[in-house]
Amino acid sequence: MAKRLEQRAKAAQLAGDSSDPHSKIDKAQRSRIFCDWLVDILGDEHLASGTGVVDVAGGKGDIPIQLWIQRGIPTTLIDPRPMKLDKYNRKLVAKAQAADGRKMSPQLLRCLDDETLKLHKELFTHCSILVGMHPDEATEAIVDAAMTLRKPFAVVPCCVMSRAFPNRQCRDGTLVDTYETFVRYLLKHPSIQSAFLPFAGRNQVLYLFDYDEGQRASAKIVDTAST
Structure with missing residues (x-):
């Protein structure tokens, strides 16, 4: 156990996560921690605005449970399964339904693709954010869809899926075949930021809440250089 923790610490530090692996919470709590982080940063009111949160590839329903059943934040699951x-979680849903009639969130049994965006235009146009916790094949699709719509997003990448996407390359031509290159590949906008959440396993969240932040930073650098 000690050796595994040491290996995890070294791998995490290389990725930029300096937190103590001994202090990290079990990965079973990762959806709760992710949702706590979203609420802390964006607030319940913002997340609940419009059509609420769109959760992609979260087939177990953990995100809708945490946001809708536990907090009353409207959440729609997008997953073909x-x-x-x-x-x-079934007990939590039953308890919420008995208390105030709150049923489980709706689900679209679809992949996140251009057709889904067109068929459910109102949902995506008015959603507050697109999110994904270890969404695997759908990770890049979340980033691309959010950027197309200029919507906020937050994803926690996990599996690289290099066999499913063998032609992915970083801007410098590096093949995307490791977790580190996958994270770099997903940085498709200058305003994308990252943070590390306090749970074991892949815990780096990539997020973009303000599309103009990168432009303002660049303008500030130019102004400073010209003075």
Whole structure:
């Protein structure tokens, strides 16, 4: 166990995560921690605005449970696989329904692609944010869709899926075949930022909340250089 923690610490530090691996919470709590982070930064009111949060490739329903059932923040799941709640989450839904009639969030049994964006234009046009917790094949699709719509997004990448996407390359031509190159590949906008969440496993969140932030920073650098 000690050796594994040491290896995790070294790998995390190389990726920029300086937190102590001994202090990290079990990965079973990652969806709760991710949602806590979203609420802390953006607030319940903002997340609940419009059509609410769009959660992509979260087939177990953990994000809708945390946001809608626990906090009352409208959340729509996008996943071609039917939602599969575990026993604990089913109890939470039953409790919420008994208390105030709150049923489980809606789900679109679809992949996130151009056709889905067109068919459900109102949902995506008015959503507050697109999110994905370890969305695997859908990770890049979330980033691309959000940027196309100029919507905020937050994703926690996990699997690289290099066999499914063998032609991915970073801007410098490096093949995307490791977690580190995958994260670099996803930095498609100058305003994308990253943070590390306090749970074990892949815990780096890439997020973009303000599309003009990068432009303002560049303008400030130019102004400073010209004075």
